[in-house]
Structure formats: structure tokens, C-alpha cells
Amino acid sequence: MQLTAEQITIFLVALTIMLLAAKFFSEIFVKLNQPAVIGEILAGIILGPTVLGMISPDIFEWLFSQNEVALSIDSLITLSVIFLLLVSGLEVDLSVIFKNGKSVTSISSLGIVFPFIIGFGVSYFFPSLMGKEQTGDHFAFSLFMGTALSISALPVIAKTLIDLNLLKTKLGLIIISSAMINDFLGWLLFSLILGLIGAGLHGINFIYTFIFTLLFVIFMLFIGRRIINILLQKVNNKLSFPGSSLSFILILGLVGASFTELIGIHAVFGAFIVGVAFGDSVHLKDETKEVLHQFITNIFAPLFFVSIGLKVNFISNFDFVLVLIVLVLAFIGKVVGCSLGAYLSGFKKNDSYAIGFGMNSRGAMEIILALLGLQFGLIKESVFIALVIMALVTSLVSAPFMNYFIKAKNKLNFINLLNKNRILFSEKNNKTGVLGELVELASKELLISKEEILKVINERENSFPTGIANHLAIPHAKINIEQPFIAVAINKNGIDFGAEDGLPAKAIILLLTPENNNELQLQLLSEIAHSFSSISNSLEIVNSNSQEEIINKIKLLSNAKASLTSASSRQL
Amino acid sequence: MFKKLGLALTFSPTGKALIYEVKRLAELFGAEIVFIHNGERTKETEAKLNTLISSIELNNIPFTIEWTKGDVADTIIQKSQENNVDLLISGALERENLFKQFFGSVARKIMQEARCSTLILTTPSNTPKGFKKFITSGEFSTQGESTILKTFEFAVRENAEEFILIKDIYAPALSLTIQEGSSSDDLETQRKRWIDEEEEKMKVFVKELGIKGLNIKFKCLYGKEGWASSNYARLHKADIFAVSAPTKKIRLIDKFFPHEFGYAFEKLPSNLLIIR
Secondary structure, three states, rough: OOOOOOHHHHHHHHHHHHHHHHHHHHHHHHHHOHHHHHHHHHHHHHHHOHHHHHOOHHHHHHHHHHHHHHHHHHHHHHHHHHHHHHHHHHOOOOOOOOOOOHHHHHHHHHHHHHHHOOOHHHHHHHHHOOOOOOOOOHHHHHHHHHHHHHHHHHHHHHHHHHHHHOOOOOHHHHHHHHHHHHHHHHHHHHHHHHHHOOOOOOOOOHHHHHHHHHHHHHHHHHHHHHHHEEEEEHHHHHOOHHHHHHHHHHHHHHHHHHHHHHOOOOOHHHHHHHHHHHHHHOOOOHHHHHHHHHHHHHHHHHHHHHHHHOOOOOOOHHHOOHHHHHHHHHHHHHHHHHHHHHOOOOOOOHHHHHHHHHHHHHHHHHHHHHHHHHHOOOOOOOHHHHHHHHHHHHHHHHHHHHHHHHHHOOOOOOOHHHOOEEEEOOOOOOOHHHHHHHHHHHHHOOOHHHHHHHHHHHHHHHHHOOEEEOOOOOOOOOOOOOOOOOEEEEEEEEEOOOOOOOEEEEEEEEEEEEOHHHHHHHHHHHHHHHHOOOOHHHHHOOOOOHHHHHHHHHHHHHHHHHHHOOOOHHHH | OOOOEEEEEOOOOOOOHHHHHHHHHHHHHOOOEEEEEEEEOOOHHHHHHHHHHHOOOOOOOEEEEEOOOHHHHHHHHHHHHOOOOOOEEEEEOOOHHHHHHHOOOOOHHHHHHOOOOOEHHHHHHHOOOOOOOEEEOOOOOOOHHHHHHHHHHHHOOOOOOOEEEEEEOOOOHHHHHHHHHOOHHHHHHHHHHHHHHHHHHHHHHHHHHHOOOOOEEEEEEEEEOOOHHHHHHHHHHOEEEEEEOOOOOOOOOHHHHHOHHHHHHHHHOEEEEEEO
């Protein structure tokens, strides 16, 4: 069979319109600080049966529903989903998962088991509540709904963590690692469900599918991964970069996809596992990953998300009660499961909630899963729409909720710790005098004796002088407190604190930090030093006449510096 | 610093070179040496070992010889503990086959399980020249402090030409945020910002330690933790790459999925100093 010139033209026009509409609406949503995917789905709804199909059914029919053209578009969409899963797999870093072992196991296992039980249980015992028709496989439907509620979206979580400046923190690593396991197990489970209902290649017994799947996973993770690591290094070094490594990843992704399709589970799983095997390689460069992401995010992902709107009428199939039920179950399952897992592994209450809400975002992964469920007849349109809406809502609210629960943590920087009641103008003419004033202030607020604070401060002072440079001294110590404490003394005459540049200290900043937090002390020391990084900065601060003026000047100088060093980082 | 050096000694071709190396180090630290040999103690083997040791002029360095039997690595570790060795030295191949990586070579087991600091020499020489380029991982922890302080003192004694403090930073799934609207420039800016922040902290960290005597360079790398610095040490031909000993026991699964300095243990980037 060959497409006629007219069909090829229609196919190309359809793709052009899909990409154009996707780009147009996604850019609007990005400008509004909302996820691009919402715009892309909206583009599909407008081009699909919901709007265009209602206004002008002939045009809709002509563009998207002619047999051969629809088949061609479908093939491209299948390829898009395979590539999306391949790049998702690339970011699953097994070494990070194993490094963060205990907490991650607890969060991810409860984060899967709890929503799965809820989704499965409600679907199994109250199928009509969950939009199940009388026909079809009741058990497979329940398994699918359990899986659909337990999946997490790595890209949304990573972006949320970056926006909240948490990606590189311990909390961020734990959330990301847990989401990685969630993703991995979710897709494994889903593939097995497809195998179970015989949605893959017909005629293969499920037991064989199960055994082949396990063997494939074990082979790829233990042997394939090592072979890929060796080969990728050779490809990087000996062939053109990054072109050859991109081709290598895509080729193996397609091989993996073909293999899993052959053994009776969906192609996406093969692509995902090959992605995981590549993602673990130390030779997979960021440039390669970024080119792949750009290529797939800007070409294949929009096509996929637009295609969602083309398949379903979002108005006639919208069931408000069902959407509400799915949303409530999704929130309860994931937030309670993950928060409980985090709490049981030793996180404090607020951090546990932050982890729960962080893991709650479902994003594109949920939409892909829902579409596959629809394609294989596991769910009907109304459930599909409910899952798409749930994916979008959970992704949208993830960041604000996380932000709310970790607010206290974000305050731990130099600017936020400044307090006008902890700033004094000193007239003393020696180190002992000014330290005495600052320690008295600390003693009153921290309810720790002056002697105890002075002891640790002097110990530190005696081992190495704390005069920094540019009229700044930071006497500091670690002490038994929960939160860091900063007090500032301005001494316009200056006091010798042994600074390397020989200048007397005019800004003396007492810094006390919790005993067990080396990194926090370093962070605050470096932030303070940063604010006083030139003599002109220091003098501008020191010559202030009031506590408020000092705080404002420090803020101003710090912000100016930050905006200079990261001029183009506005989105992150 | 190191007052008692242990040497896991075999009759291998590098045995003699290792004695030359340990002799130089003993002189450098003013330390005594404990030679630990695993094998059947017969008149012949004893004579052979004595000949090997006495073929090198140890001057007045005090030394003892310990014989062990049983699992080579376990008994060497045990003897070094009994003798209060504070630096255990061993030779090792830079690369090993997969079976040895997972199921244990002697050097690998010593690296992971010894209770004292260990120095694994990849290319011991009969005419050791001293270590001139030190690269040290700089973790902001108490253990990290100890690693830097000890390695720095070692470097000062060696009158090293370069002392580089290195730190890896890595944010998994960062590239994936492109799907959520980040651009490649955004990611590059973010990585650069993290690197700048970490280098600032490293400078403060070293200042806090109050170490002086050598010009310290700071290097923060973005890449998989452990791998990036280990690879840097390899590419920049470090004489010594120093790391803190793992705080947790290395499980079989960690050998299959290495992380942090598991990469350095898997493929030695240079002579490897593990500080405990």
C-alpha cells in the first residue's frame, strides 16, 4: 500500500497544523507560567472532535480521519510515545537510587502500594463509580486504575524542585530518586497488565511474557547497561559527536521497543528500559541528553499531546463526578502513601508532606499511560479525560503545596536571618568588648548562657582569626541550637580581627549554627563574605545610620550581585 | 602523621618495587614498617621473604614481619589491626576483570574493608620519585575535614607541586526539565551558578581548616558524584587521588551499581589514598 500524492499532502498539512497549534498554545501557557503541555492538549481539543469536529466536521474528517492518513498519524504518535519514554528512562539514575537506599525504598514502596491499593480496591469493588462499563475485563480495569494512580512524573517533579531551589538538596535527591523508582515500577506493572490482557502479540502465554520481561530487565540492567557504557564511550570518542551518540541511543531504543512488543508487552517499556541503561552510563554527556530532549520535546511531544484532543470529545465525555473521584483518590493515595513513607524513614512532618505533594504530580507520564489504556480498551473516554485532568491538576498544585511545607527551610540564608533587633552600633574599642555585646544579644534570644557562647566563639577565634577582609569579621561557632543565629555589630572606628588585608573590622557579624550542620555554616559564611566582597560595598553598609538601612543595603548589594552572576537564569 | 606503615607483601613482580615505595614513605613519615605476608610459613618461604626484604637497604627503619594464613585480604586487615598500622599499603592493577571487580581481589577488599587508611599503588617503582600532584575530594563533613587535613599534611611533607581540592555536584533529572520549559541556556546557567556557589564554599571550608603551606587550587565539577572527580584525577595524571573511606559497608548491589567513590574503586584513576 502506498499513500497517494493527495494523502501525503493531507498528512503533511495535518502535521503542520498540529505542530503550529501546539506551539502557539504552549507558548501562551509558558508566558503565563503554566506548563506547555496544557497548551498542547488545548490545541488538540480545538483541532479535534470537541471544537473543529463540531463546527466543521468535514474539515476535521478531511484532515485527521481518512483511513490512510489517520494510520500514518497514529504511527507517528506511537513513535513519539516510544521516544518520550526513552528520554524519560535516560534520567533514571540507578546509582543515585542505590545511594539514597533506605528513605527512597520506604517512600517509593508506600508511594506505589498505597495508591495502587486505593485505585485497585475502589475500581474492583465499586466499578461503576470509577466509570467502568458492564463489559470488558473487570480485573484488568482495576489493575490499570491502581497503576494509573501510583505513577509519578519525573519531569514535573524535577522542574518543581529546581524552581524551589531544592533539586540539589538531600530532600530533592530523595524525592527525585523515589520518583525514579516509581516510574520504573509503574511502567513495569503497566506492561505486565498489558501482557496479562493479551494486548501485545497474541498467542504468547502470560507466563512466558512475564519470564521474558523479567529476563529482559535483568539483562539490560546488569549486562546490557555495562555493554552500553563501554560502547557509548567508544561512540563518543571515535565517531562524530553528538550525532553518533544520538543515533546510537535512538537505534537501541527502537531495538528495545521492538523486543518488548515481540514478547507481548508494549514497545514503550523496551524503550524505557533501554533509556535507563543509557542513563546510568558515566559516558552519557549532558549535551547529548539535552539535544535529545530538545528534539523530542519540541517535535514529538507536541504531536503526541495534540493527538490526545484529536481522539476524544472532551465535552460529551466529561463526567464531573468521575473527575472529582479520580482527583480525590489520586491525592489521597499518593500524598498519604509518600508522606507516610517519608515520615517512617525519619523525615519531619513538614518535609514528609512536601515529599508527598512533590511525588503527587503525574504530568505527561500519566497522560501517556491513560492514552495507552484507552487504546487497549482498558478504559473508556470519560475515564481517560478524568485521568488527563488529574494529571494536569496534580502537576499544577505540586509546587505551591511543596513551597508551603518547606517555607521554613527556605529562610535559612543570610538575608532572611537578618533582623533589625539583632543589629547594634558598637562604641567598643576592642575585640573582647564587641564580642561581649554580640554574645549578650545571642544569649538573651537563644537562652544559652553568655559563658557557653563565649567559650565556643573564643575557641574558634583562638585557632584562627575570623577577620575576613574589606572591614568584615565573622566570629562564628557551632553550638547546640536548632536554627542558625546572626547578629551584627557596626563599629565605625574598626577593631582588629586579624584580617589578611590588615584592615580593621567595621562590620562584625556573629554567626552561630547548629552543631551537626557543616554545610549550612559554610553556606552562611560564604553568603556573608559575598555581601562584603569589596571595600566600597562594606563601607556603604557600615556608613548606614539605622538598622533598617543596613538590612536594605545588604539586600540591595546581594541582589545586584546575584543578578549580575546569573543574568539569564530567570526561569530557574 | 602515619607512624606505622603496613605493606601487604607478595612474591609478585611488583613486590620489590612496593618495598622501595614503602621505605621512602617510612623515611618521609619517620614511621616503622610492618610487612604482612600471607602464605605457608616454611623455611624456604621464610628465606625467600627475608631475601626479598634484605635485598633493599632499609637503613635504620624499624620493621617487623607478620605471617598470615587464610583469606588473604581478611588476614592482612586483621594483622594490620593487631599491629596498630595506620596506613596500609598495597599494590593493585589499574583494571581488573569483571569477576574480580564483583567477587573481590585482595586490593579491592583491602580498600573497602580495612580499618585504617590505605594507599593503593598502581605502578610502584624501584626508584620512587615522590608524589608531586595531589587531588583530594573535598566533602563538607567531619570525615571530609579529616581527609583534607591528612592529605594536605602528606602533600606538605612531599613538598608537592600541586594540591587540588575537588568536589563533584550533580542534580539528577536536570536535563529532563527541558520538557517543562527550561532551555539549554537555563540549564547551563544553573550548573554554573551551582559550581560558583560550591567553589565559594570550598574556599571558606579550607579557610576554616586553617591549612597553609601549599597553594591550594579549587575545582568544582558537574557530573556524577565520584565519577567526575575520579575521571578528573585520571585525566590530569594525579600522583595521589585521596578520598574519604565509605561510611557504609559496600554491598554487592553497590558493586553492580557503583556510586560516589565506588567508581574510583572500580577503576583506579591513579594511586588511591583512602583516609579513615
